[in-house]
Amino acid sequence: MADEESSEFHTLKGYRLQEGDEITESMEDYLEMLCRHMLDKGYMRVSALAEQLNVRPSSASKMVGKLKELELVRFEKYGLITLTDRGYEIGRYLLWRHEVLSRFFCWLNGSEGELRQVERVEHFMDRDTIENLERLMGRVEKEGFRWEIGR
Numbered sequence: 001m002a003d004e005e006s007s008e009f010h011t012l013k014g015y016r017l018q019e020g021d022e023i024t025e026s027m028e029d030y031l032e033m034l035c036r037h038m039l040d041k042g043y044m045r046v047s048a049l050a051e052q053l054n055v056r057p058s059s060a061s062k063m064v065g066k067l068k069e070l071e072l073v074r075f076e077k078y079g080l081i082t083l084t085d086r087g088y089e090i091g092r093y094l095l096w097r098h099e100v101l102s103r104f105f106c107w108l109n110g111s112e113g114e115l116r117q118v119e120r121v122e123h124f125m126d127r128d129t130i131e132n133l134e135r136l137m138g139r140v141e142k143e144g145f146r147w148e149i150g151r
Contacts, residue, residue: 022070025123028094029053030063031072034083035091043080097122100134107140108147 010018023031033052037044050060064081067073072087083091101122105114125133139145 023072023090026063027067027070027072028123029119030060030067031083031087031091032094032098034073034081035088035095038083038088038091039095043082045080046078049081093127094122097125097130100130100137101125103137103141104133107137110147 030049030053033049034044037048037052046060046064047057049064050057053060061077064073064075067087068075071084072090073081073083075081098118101118102114105117106112109117
């Protein structure tokens with residue numbers, strides 16, 4: 001391995017710092033769920049958010065406070081949560097990313113659902129990769145390409 005290449009390795013935290021990410025993986029999970037729920041209802045309560053993500057209401061409230069500081073949500077204590085324009089934009093991207101990865105993993109594994117797998121890897125995929133996967137899946141679905149599952 002070349003010395004130049006080996007100097008490119010970082011820890012996960014190191015990559016995040018290098019890229020200047022202000023939104024953590026946990027924040028992404030909350031934004032994705034908020035957006036998913038709000039497309040249907042228009043708002044969400046902390047208790048419902050906590051229930052959907054299987055966390056304590058105090059944890060959900062704390063995270064919503066962090067999202068409010070980043071101006072991604074509007075929230076008054078014990079009130080309704082709504083997304084700001086920026087929060088909605090990010091949330092829509094997160095839902096799209098989730099859907100593309102779900103289609104890909106279901107096709108790859110010949111399954112009906114890959115929620116656990118998608119939830120575990122979606123945070124580590126960059127936009128270019130997701131766009132390429134979406135193009136790939138479009139071709140696969142259009143051409144009816146079947147993957148031989150080695151199970």
